[in-house]
Amino acid sequence: MGKYLLKRVILAAVTIWAVATITFVLMNMVPGGPFLSEKAISPAATAALEAKYGLDKPFGERYLTYLKDALHGDFGLSLKQRGRTVSGIIAAKFPVSAKVGGIAVLVSLLLGIPLGVIAAYKRGTTIDSVFSVVATLGIAVPSFVVCTVLMYFLGVKLGILPTLGLTSWKNYIMPVFALSAYPTSYIMRLMRSSMLDVLGQDYMRTAKAKGLSQKVSLFKHALRNAILPVITYLGPMVAYTLMGSFIVEKIFTIPGLGGEFIKAINGRDYTMIMGTTIFLGTFMVFMLLIVDIVYTIVDPRIKLK
Amino acid sequence: MSNYLLEVERLQKHFPVRGSVLGKSKHMVQALDDLTFGIKKGETLGMVGESGCGKTTAGRTILRLHEPTGGRIVYDGETIFDKEKKIAAKMLPYRKKMQIVFQDPYASLDPRMTVGDIVGEPIDIHKLCESKQDRYDKIIGLLERVGLNSEHANRYPHEFSGGQRQRVGIARALAVDPEFIVCDEPISALDVSIQAQVINMFEDLQEQMNLTYLFIAHDLSVVKHISDRIVVMYLGRMVELADSYELTMHSLHPYTRSLVSAIPIADPIEARKSKRIILEGDVPSPINPPSGCRFRTRCPYADEQCAQEVPEFKEVSSGHFVACHHLDRVK
Numbered sequence A: 001m002g003k004y005l006l007k008r009v010i011l012a013a014v015t016i017w018a019v020a021t022i023t024f025v026l027m028n029m030v031p032g033g034p035f036l037s038e039k040a041i042s043p044a045a046t047a048a049l050e051a052k053y054g055l056d057k058p059f060g061e062r063y064l065t066y067l068k069d070a071l072h073g074d075f076g077l078s079l080k081q082r083g084r085t086v087s088g089i090i091a092a093k094f095p096v097s098a099k100v101g102g103i104a105v106l107v108s109l110l111l112g113i114p115l116g117v118i119a120a121y122k123r124g125t126t127i128d129s130v131f132s133v134v135a136t137l138g139i140a141v142p143s144f145v146v147c148t149v150l151m152y153f154l155g156v157k158l159g160i161l162p163t164l165g166l167t168s169w170k171n172y173i174m175p176v177f178a179l180s181a182y183p184t185s186y187i188m189r190l191m192r193s194s195m196l197d198v199l200g201q202d203y204m205r206t207a208k209a210k211g212l213s214q215k216v217s218l219f220k221h222a223l224r225n226a227i228l229p230v231i232t233y234l235g236p237m238v239a240y241t242l243m244g245s246f247i248v249e250k251i252f253t254i255p256g257l258g259g260e261f262i263k264a265i266n267g268r269d270y271t272m273i274m275g276t277t278i279f280l281g282t283f284m285v286f287m288l289l290i291v292d293i294v295y296t297i298v299d300p301r302i303k304l305k
Numbered sequence B: 001m002s003n004y005l006l007e008v009e010r011l012q013k014h015f016p017v018r019g020s021v022l023g024k025s026k027h028m029v030q031a032l033d034d035l036t037f038g039i040k041k042g043e044t045l046g047m048v049g050e051s052g053c054g055k056t057t058a059g060r061t062i063l064r065l066h067e068p069t070g071g072r073i074v075y076d077g078e079t080i081f082d083k084e085k086k087i088a089a090k091m092l093p094y095r096k097k098m099q100i101v102f103q104d105p106y107a108s109l110d111p112r113m114t115v116g117d118i119v120g121e122p123i124d125i126h127k128l129c130e131s132k133q134d135r136y137d138k139i140i141g142l143l144e145r146v147g148l149n150s151e152h153a154n155r156y157p158h159e160f161s162g163g164q165r166q167r168v169g170i171a172r173a174l175a176v177d178p179e180f181i182v183c184d185e186p187i188s189a190l191d192v193s194i195q196a197q198v199i200n201m202f203e204d205l206q207e208q209m210n211l212t213y214l215f216i217a218h219d220l221s222v223v224k225h226i227s228d229r230i231v232v233m234y235l236g237r238m239v240e241l242a243d244s245y246e247l248t249m250h251s252l253h254p255y256t257r258s259l260v261s262a263i264p265i266a267d268p269i270e271a272r273k274s275k276r277i278i279l280e281g282d283v284p285s286p287i288n289p290p291s292g293c294r295f296r297t298r299c300p301y302a303d304e305q306c307a308q309e310v311p312e313f314k315e316v317s318s319g320h321f322v323a324c325h326h327l328d329r330v331k
Helices: A002-029 A043-053 A059-071 A086-121 A126-140 A143-157 A169-199 A202-210 A214-226 A228-243 A246-251 A257-266 A270-298 B055-062 B115-125 B132-145 B150-154 B162-174 B192-209 B220-226 B244-249 B254-261 B268-273 B304-308
Strands: B004-016 B028-040 B044-048 B070-075 B078-082 B098-101 B180-184 B212-216 B229-234 B237-243 B314-317 B320-322
Touching: A002 A059, A002 A270, A059 A270, A086 A126, A086 A169, A086 A214, A086 A228, A086 A257, A086 A270, A126 A169, A143 A169, A143 A246, A169 A214, A169 A228, A169 A246, A202 A214, A202 B115, A202 B162, A214 A228, A228 A257, A228 A270, A246 A257, A257 A270, B004 B055, B004 B212, B028 B055, B028 B212, B028 B237, B044 B055, B044 B220, B055 B098, B055 B180, B055 B212, B098 B162, B115 B132, B115 B150, B115 B162, B132 B150, B132 B162, B162 B192, B192 B212, B192 B220, B212 B220, B220 B229, B220 B244, B229 B244, B229 B254, B237 B244, B237 B254, B244 B254
Parallel strands: B044 B212, B044 B229, B098 B180, B180 B212
Antiparallel strands: B004 B028, B004 B070, B070 B078, B229 B237, B237 B320, B314 B320
């Protein structure tokens, strides 16, 4: 296990390096720059700004300097938000996104798994059909539609839920719903199909022959065998959801990291783009490692070498 | 009739064919029809027939792993299912008495459980142990009984070979100390060299634990070896039932005869003398089985009567039942 972890950490470092390099190259290929604006700035001022942030240096040199600094944990200053460090912005915004996202992850697990199990168990019935229509909607309808519809009816028409900011627990309801609609539906469908697979297995018949009641065998034998695809999906899903969604954050004016990420790209805030990308990449790699470790706990046939 | 441990009467299982998305399909797979026989205590009843003839369905329906769609099941004098009288007993107490060994040892064990837990679970369900130590001792005892040992208890099924897994499956069935076991083609997934070992184990266990078997297989030579009596199935119906010597030496039904003629004979001189009866055509679909005698489409003796009337399953000599209109001609 120790040897395996070491191997994974080295691989993770390589992955993150690749992500950083590709982002750095792409970012520099995109036309425009951080200091272009509608108001013309004098060439002298632009040159001074570029010199201050080192943008006047050749590409190769900038790349190496960036890597060196990043290795020391220094992601630099934001080019657009004067005087604030990239790490500082991430540290301030990530907890906001992670809180909304974390609740959404919990909701989608607590709803998606049981609903999927019920749908599989009641396959072919009305309940199954209703669930499957709802799940298809949840996957097909984009989150900005969900957000807008929720906001219009619950926020404006009925006026029962606040539409702005994150001041009370009520503020969380709509964003969490909008964020969890897709993963809940997805988990439910995964769970249903994998459960159907397992329910047809011979060992489920063995459980019946042993005298186990259907409910117990459903949870003791079937769920444990059927949960694997959900765990696979969970890794990237948790990473993305905790990072925050640009759309949901924008619509509900949540000061989170998702909005920050898009803002950085639009403004060519180079250091901020690099910082958030590396952060997301690291988070993702870490989640995938956790998923692999959880596999070995859930399925004894899987061994990490 | 009361000396039978298990009796089934006109047992029937029809499966609905999955219809389209809209509406339910009217077609039924007539997997099992009019199954009627009894098994005496301590006896082994063999059941043979080709793939898809309803053997496995018969075994599972008797244990109500599939709910029967008609007929009656009586176990040890107690009716556990009767379609007409609408009796459907709770199965939990009977699961302790009636067990099954499944065909595929690769699929019938939960891959997430250790062998110890697989064997121990029935002990927990039926509350057969007094303490943790007692439970452990019982599990080890069962494993040793089937030729495994205590080291195996903490391993998972995927770490075993096919033969070993089938032993785990047998230990699991024995865990509740049953009286009656359905052996559903327990050796057909195994290597030939292991088949003999497992067959012998079944025989030893029967002697030691006073078990009664319904032994299902498609290999008549195996069934002949282990069974006291044999029933031959064709397309969901019984065609012949007799003492195993009688059935193999003096078979009456044309289908049984063709099966018997397919048993390999070890002596080459004898083998040259014997004539194989090769049936033509395939087994018809059980969704739309032939009218009258279901075997008539492949039977060399079939005539108009066979298409009109279902042959009665009648006793022609003591303990020898057969369903055929033309026994006189077949002879």
